[in-house]
Structures are given as C-alpha cells and as structure tokens.
Amino acid sequence: MSRTALRICPLCEATCGLTLTIEGTTVTGARGDREDVFSKGFICPKGASFAAVDGDPDRLRAPLLRVDGELREVSWQEAFDAVAARIRPVVERHGPHSVGIVLGNPNVHTMAGALYPPVLIAGLGTRSLFTASTVDQMPKHVSSGLLYGDANAIPVPDLDRTDHLLLIGANPLESNGSLCTAPDFPGRLKALRARGGTLTVVDPRRTRTAALADRHLAIRPGTDALLLAAMAHALFEEDLADPGELAPHLHGLDELRHALRDFTPEAVAVACDVEAPLIRILARELAAAPTAAVYGRIGSCTVAHGTLASWLVDVLNILTGNLDRPGGALFPQAATDRTPRPAGPGRGFRLGRWHSRVGRHPEAKGELPLSALAEEIDTATEEGEPIRALVVVAANPVLSAPDGDRLDKALDSLDFMVSVDPYLNETSRHADVVLPPPPPAQSPHHDFAFNTLAIRNQVRYTRPAVPLEPGRMAETEILARLTLAATGMHGADPTAVDALVVEQTLGKAVRDEHSPVHGRAPEDLAAQLTGDTGPERRLDMMLRLGPYGDGFGARPDGLSLERLLAHPHGIDLGPLRPRLPQPLKTPSGRVELLPAPIADDLPRLRRALDAPPAELLLVGRRHLRSNNSWLHNIPALTGGSNRCTLHIHPADAERLGVRDGAPVRVRGAGGEVTAPAEVTDTVRPGVVSLPHGWGHDRPGTRLRHAATEPGVNVNQLLDGRALDPLSGNAVLNGVPVELTATPAATGSYEGN
Ligand SMILES: Nc1nc2c(c(=O)[nH]1)N[C@H]1C(S)=C(S)[C@@H](COP(=O)(O)OP(=O)(O)OC[C@H]3O[C@@H](n4cnc5c(=O)[nH]c(N)nc54)[C@H](O)[C@@H]3O)O[C@H]1N2
Ligand SMILES: Nc1nc2c(c(=O)[nH]1)N[C@H]1C(S)=C(S)[C@@H](COP(=O)(O)OP(=O)(O)OC[C@H]3O[C@@H](n4cnc5c(=O)[nH]c(N)nc54)[C@H](O)[C@@H]3O)O[C@H]1N2
Ligand code: SF4
Ligand SMILES: [Mo]
Numbered sequence: 001m002s003r004t005a006l007r008i009c010p011l012c013e014a015t016c017g018l019t020l021t022i023e024g025t026t027v028t029g030a031r032g033d034r035e036d037v038f039s040k041g042f043i044c045p046k047g048a049s050f051a052a053v054d055g056d057p058d059r060l061r062a063p064l065l066r067v068d069g070e071l072r073e074v075s076w077q078e079a080f081d082a083v084a085a086r087i088r089p090v091v092e093r094h095g096p097h098s099v100g101i102v103l104g105n106p107n108v109h110t111m112a113g114a115l116y117p118p119v120l121i122a123g124l125g126t127r128s129l130f131t132a133s134t135v136d137q138m139p140k141h142v143s144s145g146l147l148y149g150d151a152n153a154i155p156v157p158d159l160d161r162t163d164h165l166l167l168i169g170a171n172p173l174e175s176n177g178s179l180c181t182a183p184d185f186p187g188r189l190k191a192l193r194a195r196g197g198t199l200t201v202v203d204p205r206r207t208r209t210a211a212l213a214d215r216h217l218a219i220r221p222g223t224d225a226l227l228l229a230a231m232a233h234a235l236f237e238e239d240l241a242d243p244g245e246l247a248p249h250l251h252g253l254d255e256l257r258h259a260l261r262d263f264t265p266e267a268v269a270v271a272c273d274v275e276a277p278l279i280r281i282l283a284r285e286l287a288a289a290p291t292a293a294v295y296g297r298i299g300s301c302t303v304a305h306g307t308l309a310s311w312l313v314d315v316l317n318i319l320t321g322n323l324d325r326p327g328g329a330l331f332p333q334a335a336t337d338r339t340p341r342p343a344g345p346g347r348g349f350r351l352g353r354w355h356s357r358v359g360r361h362p363e364a365k366g367e368l369p370l371s372a373l374a375e376e377i378d379t380a381t382e383e384g385e386p387i388r389a390l391v392v393v394a395a396n397p398v399l400s401a402p403d404g405d406r407l408d409k410a411l412d413s414l415d416f417m418v419s420v421d422p423y424l425n426e427t428s429r430h431a432d433v434v435l436p437p438p439p440p441a442q443s444p445h446h447d448f449a450f451n452t453l454a455i456r457n458q459v460r461y462t463r464p465a466v467p468l469e470p471g472r473m474a475e476t477e478i479l480a481r482l483t484l485a486a487t488g489m490h491g492a493d494p495t496a497v498d499a500l501v502v503e504q505t506l507g508k509a510v511r512d513e514h515s516p517v518h519g520r521a522p523e524d525l526a527a528q529l530t531g532d533t534g535p536e537r538r539l540d541m542m543l544r545l546g547p548y549g550d551g552f553g554a555r556p557d558g559l560s561l562e563r564l565l566a567h568p569h570g571i572d573l574g575p576l577r578p579r580l581p582q583p584l585k586t587p588s589g590r591v592e593l594l595p596a597p598i599a600d601d602l603p604r605l606r607r608a609l610d611a612p613p614a615e616l617l618l619v620g621r622r623h624l625r626s627n628n629s630w631l632h633n634i635p636a637l638t639g640g641s642n643r644c645t646l647h648i649h650p651a652d653a654e655r656l657g658v659r660d661g662a663p664v665r666v667r668g669a670g671g672e673v674t675a676p677a678e679v680t681d682t683v684r685p686g687v688v689s690l691p692h693g694w695g696h697d698r699p700g701t702r703l704r705h706a707a708t709e710p711g712v713n714v715n716q717l718l719d720g721r722a723l724d725p726l727s728g729n730a731v732l733n734g735v736p737v738e739l740t741a742t743p744a745a746t747g748s749y750e751g752n
Contacts, residue, residue: 005465006033006568008445009047010109011627014176014183015447016042017460017569018050025466027051027441037570038458039183044176045625049636053440058633058702059422060436062471071424071434076473080481082433084490086416090389091124091488097357099486100128100387102373104395105136105628111535112437113394114448116479119497120391123487127354127363128387134370135401136298137179138727139306141365145349146595147314149585151365152452155314155329156180157293158576159188159455162327163197164289166282168224168313169299169733173208174622178297181447181454186212188455198289200282202227203299204619205647205689206682217282218684221617222734223272224296225305225605227279228312229263230272234283235319236260242287244321249581252593256315259594262606271609287320291327299619302732306724308605311598318591323580330576331583334451335459335549335559336542341514346585351597351726357383361728369728370401371720377410389416391486393479398426399629399695402718402730403670408698420478423630424702426695435482437475441465444476446539459548459559460570461539476535498534502526502541509545516551525552531561548573597726604725613686614736616652618668618717621689629693632706644711645678647689648739653679657741665740666690668717674742675712688737690714 002023007030009016017036021029030050032043046053063079064071074082090098101121107113121129133141145151157165159182170178172185182188189199189212201213202224210216219227235241236257243250265279272279286292296313303309314323322328333340352362358375361368368376377387390411398404398411404426411417411430419428420435428434437443446461447454468474473481480494489496506522509515517525531537540561544550550558564571586592625637632638646664648656658664660679665672666688675690683689694711696703715732722731 007462007465011046012176016183027054035569037572042184052634052636064434066432080485084485087486094385096125097128098385098388100390102392102395103131105132106394108449112475112479120483129367130370130373135730138729139301139310142307142727143310149346149348153583157295162293164292166200166294168202168296170297171207171209174624181450204684204687220273221619222303224300225309226268227272230265230268230279231283233260233263234280240287241319251590256593293329303734304731306729307726324578331579343581345589348587364727371730374407374410393420396427396629402720429700435478438472457573461564495534516554618735618737619689619733621691633703644694646675647683649685651685663742667738670719671716673712
C-alpha cells in the first residue's frame, strides 16, 4: 500500500516542500507540495529525483573501519571505539589544533550539521577549522561582519517586490538561488519582468538567467569589484547617492566617496570590458528605480576581489536607499534566530584573531581557508604541529577545493581520519573510519541556515518520512557520539550533548534581561520542552526563545514545536520587514561604510586597473541537475547537457585550433586536465568554462555510475595560492589558463 509523507528538499538552498510517495519503507516518487506555505508546489528535476537520490544502491549501509589497509564493515560500537582510541592520543600528544575539522556543504542541509559541529569544535578547542564557506561565500560574511558587525547579517534581495534587480555572477535558473532562499527563483524572475520590473545580469557567460534579462553584460571575469566601484563613483559624481531614511544609521559616507575617487567609469572600462557610458546608465537605472536590489553570488565571491565586490553590492544598495526597505535588500528574521536585543552598539567583527600556521592566512569567522588544508597537513613549521587527525563531515575537498592531487597525498599521510559521509568517494576513501548517515527520507529536516536567508519569513519542519532502517543511526546521533568520542567522553549517552546545550542556552536566556524568560528557572523551562528526540527538543527550545516564540508561556500565541507540528506545510511569518538599526552590532551602532580592512584593500583593487588581462580566463558553471560533487552517481541526474566539457567561444576555438568535441588540454598553476571542447558563443571571447565536482576516476571509491563518465577535476588547475586576502576565499573564477588542442582530434572523449 502506498502512502505519502512531506519532506523538505535538502538538495539546494530553495528548500522546496516535497510530497513523497512511499511504498512500505521505500520512497518511490516525489512531487511538489502545493500546500507548502513557501514553495507552493514548485519542484525541479533534482527534487523530482528524490527517490533515486534516497535509494542509491551505492550509499553505504554500515560503518567502515580500516583494518590492514582495507575498509571493512563493522558495528557502530567498533567504529566509535576506533574514533575515540585514535583521536584522543593525537590531541593529548600534539594539542587540539593538530585535529582538523572539515565541514562541507550538506551540513547546511541537515539538522545534524546545524546542531552538532559547533559543540564538536568547542569541545575539541581546535583552531584548525575548514569549511566549504572559503570556497564559496566567506567574502560576503566578511563584508557583512565589517559593515554591520555581524558576519551572518546578510541582506537578501526582495525578489517578489523589487522593481529592478541587478544580478551579479549568479545563475539561479541552474542553481535555484544561493544566499537568497527562494523556491521557484526562475518563476519569481519572470514575475518581476511581467510586473514591469527590469532584470540586469552581469556574467561572462550568456546563461539561461542572462537570457531572461532585459540587459546582459558579459563582463571580463574577476572585474566586478571595479564595475561596482565605478557605479558607486558615478552615483556620487552625478549626485544620485541618496541613502534616504538610512542616513542616520550610516557612518563614513564622505570617506567612502573619497575612497572611490579613482574608480571612474572611464578608468575601469578597459579592465572590465564594459563601456563607460553603459556603467553610468547602470548606475542611473539603479538610482531611478522606485525600488532596486543588487545581488551578487558565486561569480562575485570566488574571485580575487571577492570581499570588495561583496561589500560594493551592499554599498550600492545603501547609496540608493534600497537597503532595509521593501523592494530592496532586507535582513530576514528567522524563527530560530535569537530574540532580537534592542538596538545599540555591539562588539563588532574582527578578522585575523589567529593565523594559519604555514601560509599565515588570517582566520575569518573562526575558519582557515580550505585552500590551505593540504599545506596545514603536509608542511612542518616551527610555528606548531601540523594537522595529524582529521574529522570530515559531509565534505569532498579532494574535488571541491584547489589541488586535489596534493590533498589526496596529504590525507594519506594523516595518523587518523574519520568521514561522516554516505558515500565512499574521492575524499572518504582516505578515511580510517567512515560513518554513513541514513538517506534523507529517514532524517528530520529544518532549515536553520536558509531561513535566515529566505525572501519570506516562514518556518517549516518535517519529521523523518520513513523510520530508520535496522542497523542505521540518525546523523544527529552519529555526530553526537562522534563529538563525545573525540572530546574524551566516549561512551556517554549521546543525549548528554543535547542536554548540555539546552542547559547552557536556557541558563544564558534566563540571565538576559531582554529575553522573554528572564528570571525564570532553567530547569522548569527544560522540563517544558517537547519533542521525541534531543534535536527536536533543541528545535523546540530555539523556536520558543526566538522572535516569534511562545517564550515558554510568556506569549501564548507564539511558536513552539507543538504548534509547528500542527502545521505540516509550514507557517508563513510574512514578508521581510525593515529592521535597522536593530541588527547592527558594530561598536558605533551604525553601518560602517568604509571599514579599515576594506579601505586597506582598495589599493590592490586600484592596481588591478593597470594589470594586463590574461589571454584566457577560466570560469565555472553549474547544471540544473547537478549538486557540487555528489549527484553524479544518480543516472537520472546525469547525461544530456550535464557533462564535463570545456565551453569555448568560436573565435577562441578557431584561433587555437580547437574543434568541437575534440579533447583540449587545459593548463593552470596547479596542474592540467584534458576535457572535450564544446564550442559555444554562450561564453564570451577570452573565457572558457568547466564545471566543478567532476573527476570520479580515482581508485578505491564506490560510485559506480559516476565512474562511467568521470569527467575531470577543474580544481586541479588551481594550486591553492590564489585567495581573496581578506576572507581567505579561494579564487575559483577568473583563473588564467592555457589551452592546447590535442593532436588526436578524434571527436571522442578520452578523459585525462
Ligand atoms: N571550481 C569550483 N569549485 C567549487 C565551486 C565552484 O563553483 N567552482 N563551488 C564551491 C562551493 S559553492 C561549494 S559549497 C563547495 C562544495 O564542496 P563540498 O562541501 O566539499 O562538496 P560536496 O560536493 O557538496 O560534497 C558533499 C559531501 O557530503 C556528502 N553528503 C551528501 N549528503 C550528506 C548528508 O546528508 N550527510 C553527510 N554527512 N554527508 C552528505 C557527499 O557524499 C559528499 O561527500 O564546492 C566548491 N568548489
Ligand atoms: N544545480 C545546482 N544547483 C546548485 C549547486 C550545484 O552544484 N548545482 N550548488 C549549490 C551551491 S553550493 C551554491 S554556492 C549555489 C551557487 O549559486 P550561483 O552563484 O547562482 O551558481 P553558479 O551557477 O555557479 O553561478 C555563478 C555564475 O557566475 C558566473 N561568473 C564566473 N565568474 C564571474 C565573474 O568574474 N563575474 C561575474 N559577474 N560572473 C562570473 C558564472 O559564469 C556563473 O554563471 O548553487 C547551489 N545550487
Ligand atoms: S529547487 Fe532545490 S530545493 Fe527545490 S526541488 Fe529543486 S533541488 Fe530541491
Ligand atoms: Mo556553495
């Protein structure tokens, strides 16, 4: 007999509600949940393939332990015993920083990833923390930290109400959006145009998003900061800079104007390959629109001036009065946010509180650059111990970070490595212990992170759609047990981790005079928590303490887990609302328009004006049916146009003797790969594009379908040295490369 169950999709940031069809305990289909308060039935091909993703026969079913060089299935007990026995001696002998932690992208798509890594990091006391953020959005965190005093205060474009969207280096028609959670992003862009609004897309490729736009600027990769600086300059010069109601909350407007004086449209035009009059038009359009939002993503972050570009995105929103107003870019307020404290000065945001040992990279948000992981393992210095043990949760840095070959070797040299991963892949194959989480249908879901980035305030929670298979362990319990094993409390009840967090959080809340539970007894509050599991009780606690919460009875109409469970399709909490100055945590209590680290980095941007452009620059791309490195094993999501080919413009192909379909050798600072050419005028001249997440041809993995069409690892072209200095973010776009048409131009694909 078949039944249905609701499950929020974990496969991208859009967080669509799905209705799963279930036969017995097997998911057999998925469709969009039309009653979902946020996604209203939208689904994409990935969500529609949920059953195949969930039921992939290559998913690991039991923990693996390396015995005599080989990974063998063992019991959970044996696996955690090994973790405890092997990590603790490393900590005791070499100190906490010799244990590294790597957190990958899916952690923001699981409850386990939101709730337990912070406890693990604090418990270990290690500074060797690396996450996918430094190959992604760290520049935006740094920019927000400096502007607003809070690295997580990221304004999102008000897609449904804006009159004008300037979209930079993002391709939501393939990615479905990022740092802007919006189910049916494509439909919302079409609606923007249908209501008379305008869409401008800045991208070196004519993407499907660009094809939808009123205007597409095929900018030279890596030069967006120059373009945006020139637009800001034009606003000042033409007296169009008018922050309006924001003015009392701003600090440094005159200094900003002065700092941008050299970046005239005429000065940047050659570097950006965008004509100066057009830059002025863009600035005027932005200022003239009744409301407008500037929004930048991967193409504006993973570049040499990523932090400056991210900062300038917000600067333009501020100068045109669009920050924090409907139709502009606003700060969401999620249900599990802390109760907002009254506006006032805060502690601010600091960079570089410590540095990486080898490359001396400053920490950002407590993290070191993922690009530096290999050297932190394979290079000894007098500074301190190299990393000798590694905890990897939901990450595949061998493919997603620069120079996978070096990282491959470095991982092999570790004393101990544990991976929490459903697959034996390019990274987890190096682990001594692999702890496989259950498939998503067996896991609960709540979007702690993405609700803070959503274009509408709303809250949804789905319980596991099917029970845990025998022999499976919930990922929340895996991470709780891993935390205990790694921090010297091996064998303790895993619910102790939740109890500890609850005790600390409630203890703090009752001491906080602005909390709805001020002065109450933490034990009484803890006793009121509902939920079947530790993670559910923690969700209940966060909801009840949060901005919409019931305050444990103080606001009887407020949110709680119980209330949420009574609304299986979610609860809409309304459109984004202006919130300033409350979110500001700068010491001045105002928006710091020209923070010192930004001002200090501007000379580097000025020098970029005179740098001769490389002949060929590499950029990435995403495909609608992809998800970084880990969906190439699903037959329904591969094939067709979802291939690892090198996009090259016809003029470049002709000049370099490259034929469509023929293998081309691409060389970069970190190595070379050979991929078939796809001659297309969707890339601008002087730019080639390879997607990331491919290169499934290493031995010792268990990704049978992915191995049939492995593709090549684009990140092998990088050596890890090119970083945005403020954020430590890898430069993944705008990378100089050289091409050689291989002589065997047979038209067939031979890989490397
Ligand atoms: N050249 C280039 N490189 C890039 C990018 C680019 O645009 N260009 N993009 C970058 C970006 S934005 C990101 S976010 C990173 C992503 O980089 P990563 O986070 O390293 O890579 P993913 O491919 O998302 O791999 C996630 C891992 O998690 C596992 N996994 C899947 N589901 C679960 C789960 O529920 N629980 C657990 N524990 N594990 C799970 C998968 O098997 C896989 O091993 O890649 C970056 N790399
Ligand atoms: N289908 C699919 N969806 C995904 C993912 C996936 O792998 N596949 N990954 C998820 C993740 S982890 C993330 S972070 C998001 C990313 O979401 P997006 O940022 O929307 O993703 P991309 O498709 O990489 O879009 C980046 C665009 O920037 C362009 N670009 C490259 N260099 C430059 C430059 O210098 N300047 C400008 N202006 N543009 C440039 C590229 O051509 C590309 O079209 O997507 C998420 N969603
Ligand atoms: S758009 Fe994203 S969240 Fe929605 S169904 Fe597709 S993959 Fe899932
Ligand atoms: Mo990402």
